[in-house]
Amino acid sequence: MRKILSICLSIITLSLFSQNFVSTTAENKNVILEEFTGISCGFCPDGHAIAQTLNNANPNDVFLINIHTGSYANPQGPGTDFNTSFGAAISNLSGTCGYPAGTVNRIDFSSQGLNQTSSSGCVATTAMSRGNWTSATNQTLSESSYINVAAQATIDVTTRILTVIVETYYTGTVPQGVTNNINVALLQNNIPGPQSGAANYNPSGIIPGPWNPTYNHQHMLRHLLTGQWGEAIPVSSGFWTDTYTYTIPSNLNGVSFDLFNLEVLVFAAEGQENIITGDKASLSYNVPPGTNLIDMSASTSMAMPSSYCDNNITPKITVSNNSNMPIDTFEVSYVLNSNNPVTQSVYNSIPAGGNSTISFPAITVPSGTNNISYSVNTMNGSSYVDSISNNNLASSGEFNLLSNTPFSTTFTESFDNYTPGQAILNNGLIENPNNTNTYVVDNSVNSNVNWALGGYGNSPKSYRFRFYQGWNTNDQVTMLWEKVDFSNSSNNEMSFSYAHAVQNSWDNSKLQVLVSLDCGNSWNEASVLVGGNLSTVSGAVSGAHFYPQSTDWETHTVDLSDYDGESDVNIALRATYNGGNNLYIDDVNVSAQQISNTSNLENKFSIHPNPTRNQIIIEDGTFISVEVYDIYGKLVLNQKSNNRKININHFKSGVYHLNINTGKEIIIKKIIKIE
Secondary structure, eight states, rough: OEEEEEEEEOOTTTGTTOOOOOOOSSBBEEEEEEEEETTOTTTTHHHHHHHHHHHHHHHEEEEEEEEEEEEOOOOOSTTTTOOSSSHHHHHHTTTSSSEEEEEEEETOOGGGGGBBBBBBBOOOSSOEEEHHHHHHHHHHHHSSSEEEEEEEEEEETOOOOOEEEEEEEEEEEOTOOEEEEEEEEEEEEOEEEEOOHHHHHGGEEESSSSSEEEEEOOEEEEEETOTTOOOOOOOOSSSSEEEEEEEEOOOOOTEEEGGGGGEEEEEEEETTTTEEEEEEOEEEEOOOOOEEOOOEEEEEOOEEEEETTOOEOOOOEEEEEOSOOOOEEEEEEEEEEEEEEEEEEEEOOOOTTTEEEEEOOOOOSSSEEEEEEEEEOOOSSSSSSHHHHHHGGEEEOOOOOOOOOOOOOEEOOEEEEEETTTTTTTTEEEEOTTTOOOEEEGGOOTTTTSSOOSGGGGSSSSEEOOOTOOTTTTTTEEEEOOBBOOTTTOOOOOOOOEEEOOOOOTTOOOOEEEESSSSTSSOOOEEEEEEEGGGSSSSSOOOOOOOOOOGGOOOEEEEEEEGTTOOOOOOEEEOOOOSSOOOOEEEEEEEEEEHHHHHHHHOOOOOEEBSSSEEEEEEOOOOOOOEEEEETTTTEEEEEOOOEEOOOSSOEEEEEEEEEEOOOOOOEEEEEEEE
């Protein structure tokens, strides 16, 4: 920022400056509504819609600033970091207790009970929940302002220099002891990006794009030309003006600055808080002679991987010329994940209204979650200036790949070495197409939870599918592990601990165990827990998040012996929401018995009668305990002795698995209970 001119004149000399554009007539306050938001905030689109309604109803009096900050604003990949260096301090000043939140002119409305509070005891200073914004706005608009502000802004499209002339005029008496600060904010509209909750609360904001969904972000704070809290201005009566400049960079945090989708707001505040009034600057553009304003847009026709194990990709970008003149020089580039950009200069002419597809050399993409972002730009030194740069980016969207090589013959996943909040598996992928809340938790997730959240309370962490609040019916998240090799084993099985509570008797969420032999092209269901069979607690838990106690856990064991001898086995857990409270997973274990050790042991045990009505008798062999599981993998009997008679008289008719523990091996036998 560079000051060019500063003038303070009295009312007597004001008439000499006929070019002044600030009003000299006493006016009521205008509203600056600062909304604290984030792309992972499921209710924030509702806040966007409420704020936009206020702006639409008062287009010359209510102005919006959307501030992306806090954990809900954490980036979700390239092109999604909407944070600024200013947002956190403004949010902290407001005492925000949760999202979405907003301030109206940074005024404390606590005397009217409008300020935000939370169940944890948080009481905001100026932040309010979205339901109170309208009341605070209407009240503020009815109050008189002792100062008027106005601004005119110009952008030079070749140098990218923004020049803002600010004027103020005092129409009333300044309160004693007050220091007034002028603030100049640069905002940007029509920024595409992800947004949780968009489909539920603001579907009109959804646009075509690489994210699911892609959301059109508006009024996003990008820079404060006057610094964090503005610059002091004289408090004497009369007219004041100053000029500020800012060279607009090509991007901020990898998000393009589109010169033709900017807006400038100016507002006067008493110190850091109590915004007196504000206004939107008129904005014009300086286009030097010889400059050609054009519009290029980017899309991609890249072929997506045919399977999780197809890691050979040919990046492609399609450039469309939306101008009324041909374009014959430009640059295209792509970025794989966060790697360095790969750029090509293009000298082929694209006619007005035409397009051209440019292919890059083929690349090998690593396993894990990937994204390829594309861009088209004018060349430095050319006569072209792209007047609509917010369509210069394209993305493949996230795609997941697995290794072609099995990483193990068995594996255990306890989540103990994960960071709370981590969503990605260390040896696999998380397929989360709707960006639902799912991640590793420990008891730091809630200050009222003072017990361990790992399986049976034996470890601090578990993986949580946060069904309660934020998931929609039929939303799915899949935990998909890298390949395992069963080629030299038998009696393979998977077990895991889980905890879940229903909210109502009709809740019907499910957890499936899936197996694939073709790297995820097709899946076989090995087991499923649904509704009441998935619940591990008696009764319902509603009105608050379910946090499992040590007694709320159960173990599910799945027979994978159908895949004995297979060398490329992918195993997945898929959670599908259809009502209910949170679901927790821990202590995942895929075990295999070596063929050479197991086959002889199996022959040492025989069971009869089978089928049976009352009991099973185990003949031969030595064992220390037996367990019986139903077809859902639920443990229904645990006999910690070598008693050879197993009473199943009270079981329902059906198929069960008898696990015989020898102390060295577990031998699995199928039994059938009949009436």
